[in-house]
Amino acid sequence: MILVTGGDGYIGSNCVLKLLESGKEVVVFDNHSTGHAETGAFFAKNYVGRFSVFEGDLLEPGDLRALFSDYDIDAVIHFAAFSQVAESMADPAKYWRNNVVGTMNLLDAMRDAGVGKIVFSSTAATYGEPEYVPIDEKHPQRPINPYGQTKLAIEQMMDSYDRAYGIRSVRLRYFNVVGTDQDARIGEWHDPETHLIPNILKSLFEEGREFTIFGDDYDTRDGTCIRDYVNVLDLVDAHLLALEYLDEGGKTDFFNLGTADGYTVKEVFETCRRVTGKDIPVRIAGRRPGDPAVLVADNLKAKTQLCWVPRRTLENSIRSAYAWEKRMHKC
Numbered sequence: 001m002i003l004v005t006g007g008d009g010y011i012g013s014n015c016v017l018k019l020l021e022s023g024k025e026v027v028v029f030d031n032h033s034t035g036h037a038e039t040g041a042f043f044a045k046n047y048v049g050r051f052s053v054f055e056g057d058l059l060e061p062g063d064l065r066a067l068f069s070d071y072d073i074d075a076v077i078h079f080a081a082f083s084q085v086a087e088s089m090a091d092p093a094k095y096w097r098n099n100v101v102g103t104m105n106l107l108d109a110m111r112d113a114g115v116g117k118i119v120f121s122s123t124a125a126t127y128g129e130p131e132y133v134p135i136d137e138k139h140p141q142r143p144i145n146p147y148g149q150t151k152l153a154i155e156q157m158m159d160s161y162d163r164a165y166g167i168r169s170v171r172l173r174y175f176n177v178v179g180t181d182q183d184a185r186i187g188e189w190h191d192p193e194t195h196l197i198p199n200i201l202k203s204l205f206e207e208g209r210e211f212t213i214f215g216d217d218y219d220t221r222d223g224t225c226i227r228d229y230v231n232v233l234d235l236v237d238a239h240l241l242a243l244e245y246l247d248e249g250g251k252t253d254f255f256n257l258g259t260a261d262g263y264t265v266k267e268v269f270e271t272c273r274r275v276t277g278k279d280i281p282v283r284i285a286g287r288r289p290g291d292p293a294v295l296v297a298d299n300l301k302a303k304t305q306l307c308w309v310p311r312r313t314l315e316n317s318i319r320s321a322y323a324w325e326k327r328m329h330k331c
């Protein structure tokens with residue numbers, strides 16, 4: 001059985017769906033603080049006998065002890081974390097406690113239960129301001145916000161836990177994750193929403209909502225920031241490959257998950273316009289603090305060592321995100 005922490009969230013629940021579709025048994029551990037328990041109800045109905053939810057908190061070691069004693073867990077995929085960069089600047093304590101202390105409790109419980117494999121959702125934010133692009137895994141990790149710092153601290157903690165207790169980890173460093181599952185059942189659903197594509201699309205549905213481009217004076221081809229948008233289905237594929245890698249005895253390692261293609265904010269906006277066929281209200285504002293001009297992944301390591309192939313295009317991702325927004329707004 002695979003334990004998925006944070007299995008209520010956007011990426012976590014897409015991963016749970018993929019695991020269930022591939023015939024695995026899954027237990028989700030979630031405190032339902034930021035995710036959406038509705039997806040759990042959908043899995044429970046459609047995958048009877050192979051899916052369970054354990055409501056608990058990573059900050060409560062007793063919850064974790066009960067979880068590991070109730071279920072026969074073979075490996076862990078760890079998504080549960082707070083992930084808003086701006087919030088992490090305003091309230092770092094919340095991030096250090098939940099992300100770092102929470103993960104330490106999880107690793108302690110794994111050690112005590114003899115569970116030795118974990119796939120962890122890390123982030124490109126651990127690299128900080130890029131010194132070169134595309135960013136490969138050898139790029140220095142100098143995060144510039146507490147969110148990225150907590151994820152880096154966890155990566156380092158995982159190295160110590162491997163050396164001392166033999167818990168092997170794969171750390172997947174995500175770039176910008178977008179899109180939904182095939183049937184647009186599990187999309188981005190954050191409150192407040194800060195991400196680019198949902199913000200563009202929401203302005204089509206919400207009266208008076210205008211999409212804002214944060215800065216058009218960057219040193220890029222059209223002055224707006226460049227990002228690497230990886231489809232959530234491609235991303236979750238990498239988690240299953242990482243599990244296989246650990247099952248086959250692979251050693252602790254870390255991989256970038258991005259497409260290696262960069263798009264500017266204006267290019268994403270134009271693609272949304274083309275896909276929706278709608279005129280989208282837009283205005284230009286100043287830069288958002290902490291945004292690097294360009295973040296693009298070198299993904300060769302994941303391709304060669306995990307045999308990971310990101311297949312979906314930005315347009316595919318936007319189509320599914322649009323279908324999801326229509327569903328959310330009951331159109």
Ligand code: UFG
Nearest residue numbers: 123124125176194195196199212213214225227265288291
């Ligand atoms: N943007 C806008 N308007 C918006 C929202 C975003 O112009 O309404 C711009 C941002 O300024 C940025 C780009 O679109 O240039 C992408 O912004 P997102 O908020 O969608 O994503 P980020 O690149 O800021 O963040 C993502 C993840 C973080 C992770 C980070 C790594 O969501 O969790 O990549 O640097 F930390």
